[in-house]
Amino acid sequence: MGSKERAKERREKRLQEISLLRTIPYSDHQRWWSSETVAVVTGELGFEIARQLADHGLTVILTSRESSAGLEAANALKELGLSVDFHQLDVLDSLSIKKLAEWIEQTYGGIDVLVNNAGVNYNLGADNSVEHAQNVVATNYYGTKNVSQALIPLMRPSAVVLRLEDKDLREKLANLETLSEELIDRMVSTFLQQVEEGTYTSGGWPQMFTDYSVSKLAVNAFTRLMAKMLSDRPDGQKIYINCYCPGWVKTAMTGWAGNISAEDGLNRVFSTSRPTNNRKKKNINKMASLRRALVNVHRILCSTTTPNHISVSYARYSTLSNNVNENPSLGIELSNEESKRRLCNRLLYRSRQRGFLELDLVLGKWVEEHVYSMDENGVKALVDVLDLENPDLWKWLTGQEQPPEGVSINPVFSAVRDKIMNNLSSHASPETRAIPGQPWVRGWDDIKKNAGSPVAGNQ
Numbered sequence: 001m002g003s004k005e006r007a008k009e010r011r012e013k014r015l016q017e018i019s020l021l022r023t024i025p026y027s028d029h030q031r032w033w034s035s036e037t038v039a040v041v042t043g044e045l046g047f048e049i050a051r052q053l054a055d056h057g058l059t060v061i062l063t064s065r066e067s068s069a070g071l072e073a074a075n076a077l078k079e080l081g082l083s084v085d086f087h088q089l090d091v092l093d094s095l096s097i098k099k100l101a102e103w104i105e106q107t108y109g110g111i112d113v114l115v116n117n118a119g120v121n122y123n124l125g126a127d128n129s130v131e132h133a134q135n136v137v138a139t140n141y142y143g144t145k146n147v148s149q150a151l152i153p154l155m156r157p158s159a160v161v162l163r164l165e166d167k168d169l170r171e172k173l174a175n176l177e178t179l180s181e182e183l184i185d186r187m188v189s190t191f192l193q194q195v196e197e198g199t200y201t202s203g204g205w206p207q208m209f210t211d212y213s214v215s216k217l218a219v220n221a222f223t224r225l226m227a228k229m230l231s232d233r234p235d236g237q238k239i240y241i242n243c244y245c246p247g248w249v250k251t252a253m254t255g256w257a258g259n260i261s262a263e264d265g266l267n268r269v270f271s272t273s274r275p276t277n278n279r280k281k282k283n284i285n286k287m288a289s290l291r292r293a294l295v296n297v298h299r300i301l302c303s304t305t306t307p308n309h310i311s312v313s314y315a316r317y318s319t320l321s322n323n324v325n326e327n328p329s330l331g332i333e334l335s336n337e338e339s340k341r342r343l344c345n346r347l348l349y350r351s352r353q354r355g356f357l358e359l360d361l362v363l364g365k366w367v368e369e370h371v372y373s374m375d376e377n378g379v380k381a382l383v384d385v386l387d388l389e390n391p392d393l394w395k396w397l398t399g400q401e402q403p404p405e406g407v408s409i410n411p412v413f414s415a416v417r418d419k420i421m422n423n424l425s426s427h428a429s430p431e432t433r434a435i436p437g438q439p440w441v442r443g444w445d446d447i448k449k450n451a452g453s454p455v456a457g458n459q
């Protein structure tokens with residue numbers, strides 16, 4: 001069975017497990033909610049979130065900028081016998097946020113769940129315009145922040161804040177100790193200033209969907225900050241913070257080009273984030289990077305028809321690499337079987353869960369085959385590779401760019417690159433191969449539907 005079929009099988013199995021989970025009734029002590037539990041949902045996915053929350057028996061307040069559209073959506077759910085209310089909300093308008101908060105306080109007295117789902121993105125496929133950067137940052141970050149700040153005071157004891165978001169940039173977030181609102185605001189201001197001055201391209205920001213990524217990075221950081229700030233609340237008054245990425249979902253934001261329905265995307269939220277008495281905090285970060293146009297390339301790169309046994313010599317690396325001894329806290333203890341097993345599992349996890357599908361497949365498979373037989377120098381070389389940034393590592397491994405010398409002498413890097421190159425040479429005909437040293441072209445224009453309307457995706 002090929003990797004594509006295996007991935008499909010795993011996904012179907014997971015969906016089956018989720019469906020099964022959903023048929024198991026909650027026992028009374030698990031059911032922390034009732035029809036008295038009020039959930040506020042901002043912003044297409046919002047409809048499905050609202051439907052599923054209401055289906056579980058909560059009272060849901062749907063919001064939308066357009067009252068007529070929002071009322072229609074709420075009425076459609078009410079007709080199913082669900083407890084759903086509607087209030088207008090534009091997260092860009094502080095008065096609108098204030099009115100929502102006041103209305104909630106008067107009508108319901110408080111809330112228990114807030115799902116910050118409203119968001120915009122104006123890029124599709126390989127586009128990377130920052131024309132709408134102001135609006136993207138204002139909606140995705142400041143909108144989320146302002147709504148949270150207005151509604152958190154209305155949170156009743158033991159409530160949950162769900163944050164629906166989608167970017168695998170958590171490595172880039174600052175240390176929790178130093179994380180502050182000022183730091184996040186400074187970061188987005190710097191970005192917007194560079195956009196205005198036209199200097200953002202050299203500012204070291206993410207290369208894809210730049211404005212969307214920066215706004216979601218800020219949202220992630222702000223979510224962590226809230227988790228930290230609210231963590232000291234006494235039992236019974238706790239507010240739980242969850243972060244969740246639904247994957248690439250068929251909604252207006254992705255030009256309906258996502259690979260799962262809103263229902264499947266959201267099913268995972270409700271099957272994986274059940275709060276229980278003993279679960280203090282559940283952070284769910286499901287990072288699904290879907291790069292369909294490269295699927296065939298993945299297959300080629302992961303092919304096992306070329307020899308797997310590229311012999312790797314790690315011995316000289318420890319004397320050659322400058323990086324190796326800079327990280328004294330690797331905790332490499334290979335003589336003890338249990339700590340070796342734990343270390344290998346950790347490295348395997350880091351190589352398979354990078355949030356970059358091509359690397360997850362290629363690196364994950366290579367590491368799976370080699371990590372258990374590595375010596376200490378091998379492990380150090382692998383850790384150095386795993387510490388590299390995804391976009392750089394991918395370009396260097398696939399020959400689109402020359403790696404720096406420190407990387408090219410790394411035996412793990414060379415072995416993975418040799419395997420990729422061997423697979424490419426034996427599976428891709430010369431005329432379809434890109435010129436070495438040149439970036440590959442991505443054929444994503446086919447997903448340009450509904451051009452001009454706000455679109456997004458978890459790229």
Ligand SMILES: NC(=O)c1ccc[n+]([C@@H]2O[C@H](COP(=O)([O-])OP(=O)(O)OC[C@H]3O[C@@H](n4cnc5c(N)ncnc54)[C@H](OP(=O)(O)O)[C@@H]3O)[C@@H](O)[C@H]2O)c1
Binds near residue numbers: 064092119246454
């Ligand atoms: N689709 C995906 O593949 C995907 C993947 C990962 C994460 N996400 C995240 O999931 C969230 C929802 O995405 P989606 O795919 O459902 O997008 P969508 O179909 O474009 O929906 C976005 C929603 O945000 C609301 N919105 C936009 N600006 C607003 C404003 N100023 N005030 C209030 N509401 C506003 C819109 O509501 P109204 O027009 O009704 O006001 C719209 O319903 C976003 O935060 C997105 O970043 C999506």
